[in-house]
Amino acid sequence: MSLNGQIKQTIQYNKQNEPLFSNPQLVTENINGDICVVDDYSAVVVVDKGGQFRFKYPESGKSTHTIDDCYGIVCDKLGYILISDYRNNRIHQIDSDGKFVQFVLTEQHGIRYPRGLSIDDKGQLWVCNNDSFEVRVYKYRS
Incomplete structure (x- = not known):
């Protein structure tokens, strides 16, 4: 949307005029200018x-990793996408x-029901930890 309220672009359908999203929830942009959308929390x-489709993660039937309720997404300065798996x-x-690159944090790191994510200019990863009602800060990148 422009500063005066004009819609500049709508992203809704792929080239075959099929819906790209079933229930878009969160959105962010990565360093390449790609638009990353959490769809249906999964x-x-x-x-x-x-607005052209690039990929879906996890890709149906091709990934051993699943997402069960995503409430957070953030992109780092190297182009990686971090996704909370609640x-x-x-x-x-x-x-x-x-x-898939890795699980950056898991339950062994004290992650319990992660929600919101952010990366600050010092390269620290901020995680809203819903189980303990706190925000935790982890060293992510220097």
């Missing part, structure tokens, strides 16, 4: 800045092409 759909008590890290 997947991330990424489109390029022109019911599985972990933070996924995927690359800018949708490939």
